[in-house]
Amino acid sequence: MVLVAATVLTASACNSNRGTSSTGSTSAGVTTATSASSTSSTFGTLASPCGPGSAHGATEQGVTDTSIRIGYGDDRGFSQSPGLDQEMGDAVTALIKWCNDQGGILGRKIVGDDYDAAITQVNTVMQQACKSDFMLVGEGFALDEAAESTRIGCNLAAVPGFTVGPDVANAPEMYQAVPNPVDYLPASVYYEVAKLFPQDVTAFDALHTTLTSATEVSYAKDILAAQAAGWKLANCGVKISYYGEPNYTPFAQKFQACGAKTIYNDLGPGPVLFGMMTANFQLGLKPLYVMETNDYTTQMSSWNTSGIGDNVYVRDAFVPLEEADINPAVAKYVSLVAATGGKVSQLGQQAASSFLLWATEAKACGSTLTRQCMINDLSKVHNWTGGGLHAPTDPGNNTPPQCGMLLKLTGTTFSQYYPSTKGQFDCNPEYLFKIPQSAWGTTLNSDRIATKFLSASVIKPQ
Amino acid sequence: MHLFLTYTIFGLVLGGVYAIAASGLVLTYNTSGIFNFAHGAEAMLGAFLYWEVRYGWGVPTPLALILVLGVFGPLMGGLLYLVIMRGLRNTAEVTKVVVTVALMLGMLYLSEWFWNPQTDRTVVPFFGITSQVKILGADVTTHELIALGTAVLIGLGLRLFFYRLRIGVAMRGAVDDPGLLELNGHNPERIAALSWAMGSFLAVLAGVLLTPISGGALQANSLTLLVIDAFAAAVFGRLRSIPRTYIGALVLGLAASYVLAYSPKTWQWASNFRVSLPMIVLFVVLIVLPQDRLRGASVARTRERAHLPSVRSAVIAGAALVVVVVLLRQLMNDSDITTITLGMTFAVIALSLTLLTGYAGEMNLAAVSFGAIATMVSYHIGVTGHGLASRSTLWGIVVGVIVTAVVGAVVSLPALRLRGLYLGLATMAFGVFLTDMVLMDSNPHRIPLIHTKFSLFSGGAGINSLVIPPLRIGPLDLHDGTTFLVTATVVFAVLGIGLVALRNSSYGRRLTAMKDSPAASATLGQSLLRLKLSVFMLSAAVAGLGGVLMSMALGSVTPDNFSIFLSLSLLMLTVVAGISYVSGALMGGLLSGVGFALIVSTFHDLASRHGSVHGLFSFLASFATVTPALIGIGVGRNPSGSVHDFVDSYRSLRHRPRVLVGGGAVEAVLYVLSLTNVLGHWWFAILTSVLVMFLPLVGQMSDPARREQEAAAVPLELAGIDSPYSDGLRAELDRALGIEDLLPPERLARSRRNGRRSDGSGDRSMTEPLGAGVGDAGT
Known part of the structure; x- marks a missing residue:
């Protein structure tokens, strides 16, 4: 049992950060920053998606007049490596608090389910999330491939922090802040x-x-x-x-x-x-x-x-992270996570960027907050920097940064x-x-979506 | 020539370190009859402690070496012997294996507890990182020379010790005849403790020497595994000869080095082959070399005990299990169902251990590895459909199970003349070989004749995992969690009943005869070969079935899901629960599949959510990881397993229907409360455990007379030894022996009067004469 998932550990260590490593596109993605102590209504260059409002309606599982329930998490309980990727969960926890302090998303408070997949429990966690959450946001599970059929089976749309399995990296109902598809490097x-x-x-x-x-x-x-x-x-x-x-x-x-x-x-x-x-x-x-x-x-x-x-x-x-002094987004990330006692790392930046992407689109959907609406909107995001956390990416087309x-x-x-x-x-x-x-590890259809778990009932962007 | 020389030196250095480690193993096995699976873990702990002393505390190198090698090493070994190993006398081979395996796992968890694996610790070689010399043109670091020199000195030293020193000669005497040694005024206990201290010293020395050679960064698992590679060398020395062990170690080191140097780059499998080389050598050595008679095999009677349930009670228990699981399902949410299903599939694998080890006394240290074979077969031939709609077929499972049985036969056939520990080591070698080499085969090969690409363990593009879809047989579709759980439970129940029936058949009695005494059983005309082969095949088949089900419950499997450590901890927990019982398999499987992982993650969760008591919860989480190992170590005191004790405690309730009915009623109330959400599910679980644990106690407390009588009852043959031999006692003896009827009436009357006066329990003792006492003595 000791080594059970030691291999998986590297899988996470390597592939997880493959997402991180995805390079950026335009030239000066991040320019010089103002001061690190920016106001709470922005995150770097991004206007805060959070604040009071009057969005209402129980439009989807996990969504009510007053709250939106999302799932997130990591493999922190993995017994061979306690705290594995915990910065993912720490980042989302900090950002949920930041968002709720401003009044939630158009007045709906975010309720977060912090899941611990502990490597081996990923399918279990996914079944729980399937029962209760609106979406998965900023999560990073090293063995995500094992739970992918469960996730797609219950149409649980996701904006993951990172993906590992080839069928997850190009999955339907999935948009990443920093994509790492199987067909582009x-x-x-x-x-x-x-x-x-x-x-x-x-x-x-x-x-x-x-x-x-x-x-x-x-x-x-x-x-x-x-x-x-x-x-x-x-x-x-x-x-x-x-x-x-x-x-x-x-x-x-x-x-x-x-x-x-x-x-x-x-x-x-x-x-x-x-x-x-x-x-x-x-x-x-x-x-x-x-x-x-x-x-x-x-x-x-x-x-x-x-x-x-x-x-x-x-x-x-x-x-x-060493450049937090010149980049307000990084400074913001560091200060928010530090305030909730979390661990700071680049993986955390990645989860934070995914959360911001999700929150921005959730605000855009407003009272029509459904998974369909989110997927429609997410598919149209083609220039994303997480407020300046990273080089520009194209989440809508699932292409990594240039x-x-x-x-x-x-x-x-x-x-x-x-x-x-x-x-x-x-x-x-x-x-x-x-x-x-030949090096993809899966088959993609003409929309570059992995066909393995694709079925007629998945939500497609309209 | 330069290349050859360089790699020869590497081989020698590696062989030297293997030799040091292996000779420690041989030393302890010889004097105590215990093969120490924790030897590698001792080396690992030593290396970590050396780091702590040298770099953590900043103690100068020589002093740190003295502290770790001179004090900690021997102390650890001596204590291990005195506290744990000494208590293993007269236990079955599997108990000894399990205790040392538990110790190994415990040490690994402990090291992770003390030394967070996420932090790096580096040990610098003696005399610095760049200190090296040229030998015939090849660069050798000073540290490597020191390691090699130490190995030579240790070899010579052990030789002198055993042949020139009195204590060494006595140690060799302990090997041959401990009784005779004792008659000559030596204390075998002290000699064994000394040998354990020396063994542990050698392990720690190997660990301290090895770490800087392998780059200096400490990692608990790999360090432990590296020393396990030395098993092959120890077995080459037939677990008794130090010189042969040295030869084995050098051959092993050189072979690994030459494979590395001369295997062509096109051999994709060469590096996996090199990694699994020690295990392949171990397997071959076990089969080829004539082995000594195993020590400990001559123990006339071990302390393990088992009751044999009837088929009827097994059927009732099986039905009850299914009912209980169906009832519990109502309380669980979907994710729990998957977890419990996983536990149930582990329980099926554990059944193969009950059959093989519990009934037939043979050993398989790689049960889960056999599950990998069935999983691979069923993946390649038994999957229909695509994506979400894909399903495994019954055909795939059936063929998978048959293939596993055949592989079981192929593995065990050459190993059949081995027994106990040696057979266990052979299966372990097979299991590690399987995970290191076969399951690593993820690059597609072109099969020569049919020109299709094929890889054993890959879902495509070299990815080292398989997605195993759920089974569908006609209307039965395991895609649904509840269906899967109930099906797995029914499979377990049916197999369990089948095993009990098997045990009650003439075949089962022949297995038990073989377990008790192979020699006697062979003398009576049994074909041991046929018995062993058949039971090994059956057991492999059961493990295969459990393995496929496990893979389905997991959804997707990697080689790590079949790791040898998983097999070992399953074996450990099954033995803890009671390996001779089907219920032991159930408990062992559930514990290893569900129990501790769940507890640990719950505590981690609590720790991360409650900042203020974070320390307490993370301590509990760390403690929970060590718990199974502690329980495993405790099995030495209670080798029959906890199910045995548990059943015994309920046996006393058999005649107390009111207590049982009362307990049942309370449980029913709890269940209804929980079902209606008045009671949280955790509370239900906790209160149920408390009820089940304490019901027998309640039964005893509420029956003071019976308790008193049981406490007072002395087995008849021991009566009068501790207490005066009274008239009353004589009367009881007369009564029990039936002499009453032969005595003249007046004497009978007198003895009855006396009896009443002395034992005080009045007429009651007449109507129930010593029944319990005599019964107890007989069981």
Whole structure:
């Protein structure tokens, strides 16, 4: 039982942040900020969707004259990793309070059901939500694929914080603030690294593990996108055990032998990654590490006391927390969550952005607040930054951002490395990489909706 | 040549650490007959404590080493022996396995409790991270050299210890004949405690040496698993020879290193193969090497006891179970139903353990892994429809169960001459191999002849999970939660009744005979081969069925759903509940499928919602994770399981219909109150548990005379030892032996008078002569 869902843990660590990592689109997504102490009627650049009003009517399950009941949550009760992704739930809790303090959405107070899927209980949680909630908002369940048939079966529309399973990432009745569909990859990082370090991308390899479900599936896409950006693959034949190796030096030697100059990594921070990097260091190998956003954590930065990780570059489509002083949205997020005693991280920003997207459209629906109305409206949102939390995305078309930035780890701090102006994203339509169908992991119909659980009764945008 | 040399050195270093760990295992097994599954966890705890002392408290390295290796290691081992292991004498092999497994799980939970796994802890190698030397052109870190040197020194040291030192010779004596050793003035207890202290020291040493080699970052699970890999080396040494163990460890280390170095990149499976290599070696070694007679197998009579229910009472109990579940369903919301269904499917898997271990005395440490086989088969051939409308078919399940039975036979056939622990280890090796290698097969292969792409465990595009839709047979559609729950309960009840019937048949009696004494049973003309093979196949089939149902209840499964740890904890909880009983399987299954996960998440929920008492609730949550392990460790004191005690306590209520009816009435009232929402469901659950627990106690309290009599009753053959041999006692003896009728009337009258005077319970004792006492002595 100890290891039961340890694998799943990485699945969450990796894929969950795949959503985060989705890069942005236009150029200067976030400009310089005013002061961090903005008034409560805005969230960064977004006018607050909350406030008094006279919306009424029990228009749908969970909606009454005075309240709207939504479900949210994470896997915080996972016994192998207490507190897993709890920043998701913490963010939504804080924002619900913020919203209700202003009077709710047009006068209807938000009632939140904070679910703990604890990895294995996800289907159970989904059945509960099916019985009582209007929608799911800002949730992040690592094993979401296991509950997807339940969710679609009860038409529980969702604006998730992140999605993991391929049939969830392109699901019907689902809109994400920062999409991570199976058929498009935000590829800014490959172009940026190719431009900044042309000599290093002439030989790159991915840090493969025996865990096929999460990391290997994304590597398949990453490698294609990197090659499209001009990287040259040096297949070193390294594949380490996800559960840890007794000795990483032989693998470091393989990297050395095949001359890898850049190592691409999807694996979350932890003993396996740190062991591998330490072994490289001991051999005198100093490759460029290009990593997914899931490595932008304090676990990663606090480990780097020795400086082994000083050449770690992380892709990002969010304004990093370190820039809260210049970005009012990030500052707002940090202060709201801090006020309710929650945990702050980029995953939390992601959940917050999804909540804001949902609340904005819920306000637009007003007294006609139904799932149909929400889906109609959400499908028309094509430029979303969460008030400046992240690069612009297209939730309505489920396409990831065309923008990104590179963060660099130096000692125990991350800082923006490229573009050099803080808060600025690097954008280019070319950065949206179309993934070949063979790597999707599911089948999509002509509307790019996963067909696996699609039935005639799902709510379609009108 | 350079490559070869480099990888040889790696292999030797790894082999050296394996050797240190494995020799500790051999040491403890030899002196106490207990195979210590917690050995890896001891290494892990040692490594964590070393980190805490060295980096947390900032103690200098030499002092930290002395504290951890010199004090903590031996102390932990010694205490483990004195507090827990000593109490395992005269228990069945499975009890010993379960206690050490529980200890392993407990230590893992404990480490996660003390050292939050979300924080990273790094141990720097001795003399720093870049300190290395060149040996014939290959870079070797100083730390690795130290590890290798330590392994050599430990090997030589153990040799000298066993052959030159008196205590070492005595330790070898404890292996051969503890009785003789005692006659020569040694204390086998003290020797065993010393060997456990040494074993634990070696485990901790392995942990401290291994961590920096593997990059220095501590992770409880992987560290524990790495040391479990050393099992293969220990078995190569036949669990008694240290030199052979060393050879085994070196071979293991070198093999892993060479597979890594020379396997072609195109072999997709090579890395999974490398990871599961120790388990493959373990399996092969178990089968190929001639094994010593197992210690402990000669125990004449173990402490485990079991009553045998009749088929009639099993049918009644089965029907009652279905009724109770249907009644409870009215109180549950939909999500609870899924959870309980999951528990029920675990209970079906646990039934396979009841059959195999409870009835036949064989061991399977990977029951859930067999469920994976049935799940895969039924996924590949038994799914119809698409998306939400897709369903599993009966055909798929039937074939899946048959295939599982056949695989069970294939696994057990070569292992049939093994018994007890060795068979258990072989199944464990199989289970780990299955999850590490077979279930990891998610890349599509092209099958040569029919040119279709196929992967064993993947729903497509290399994703390592399977979606198992619910079963539909004609009108019966398990898509509905209630239908699924009732069906799973009926399946459990029918299988349970079937097992009781089996146990009552001549086949069942032959199984029990084999369990009690294989030699005697073979002497009487039983074919042990046929018995073992058939019972293993049956048991695998039951586990397969339970596994498919479990997968359906989960909806989607990953290799982790079949992890060896799951099998081990299911076995543990089933033994705790009573592995010889169908009801034990029910309780074990429900506990592992529902119980603790639910309790832990409830406490976590409470902790996150009530900020002010956050500390208390998260303590309770952490404590609840350790609880199953504590209960498992406690099984050493009560090896028959808690169901046994529970049934015993109700047995005394058999003649107290009023108490039973009263209890039933109270329960009915509670149920109605809960159904009408007067009483919360949690309260209903709590009050029901209290009622069920305390009803026997109420029965005893309300019957003081009976209680007194039972307390006073002394088995007849022990009468007169603790108390004076009175006339009354003599009269009772006469009466019990039927001498009364032979005595002349006047003497009889006298003895009756005396009897009344001395035992004080008057005529009552005449009409009910010592019945209870004699009965108790006989059971």
